[in-house]
Amino acid sequence: MAHVEPAHLVELALGNATSTDADAEALRHVEECGRCGDELRVLTRLVTAARTAQLVDLPTAPPKRVWQRISGELSPETNAPGPPRHNPDRRKRALLALLALAAAAGVAVARRCLHERSRFVRGLLR
Template sequence: MPHVEPARLLELALGNSGSNGDLGALRHIASCDRCRQELSRMTRLVITARSVEEPDLPTAPPERVWQRLTQDLSLAEEPAPPACAEPVRPLAPESTEPRYTRGSTETRVRTVRVALALLSGIVVWWWSRSARRPGRRD
């Protein structure tokens, strides 16, 4: 019997079951170490991704980072300015308190869902790519 498709394994890991193909896939997984291990990996990934909380999400970089990027990009297009005689002063340290200036909880939840979907797609792509390597025995 052929191996279970990565998309099907992902559906099983997400808990989306109920189709007629599940019984055959589950039987194959029970007898195939490779598919069983891959389902286990995907299940651990899903559990980890679902346990992400708001403090785990990346925050926007400070405004000074965007200013520096803009400055560096504009310098690439223009000739270099003359050297500055005035010493460069360090920037004041940013507050360690998280700042939420825009966006609602719904927006953040939607962002997490998109990130999880992207991560799932990468896992499926990687798994299907590794399954096609020449000389690989199943």
């Protein structure tokens, strides 16, 4: 069997696997293939980290002096606005953190996929 597609590994890591033959075959392959197994473990850790993120894990807003300095450097002759007054609530911040983690996972999977394709093409050209 060929390696499990990165998108399928993401679905398995998210726990979205169903009892289809394709999922069963993918899981059998993951058990036997070190590379796919490692990738699934990394993705599973990423999903677990995203799902267990707490508010204290998220970045905080910069101090007011940072906004003042940025404003001063951008427009020293005018009164530039200060920091944004609206702070997103906890759910929005948690969602943003999850989206950032999902984006990071997507980038990692895409990079891996492109790397494998380039290796495959180089193999064909030899």
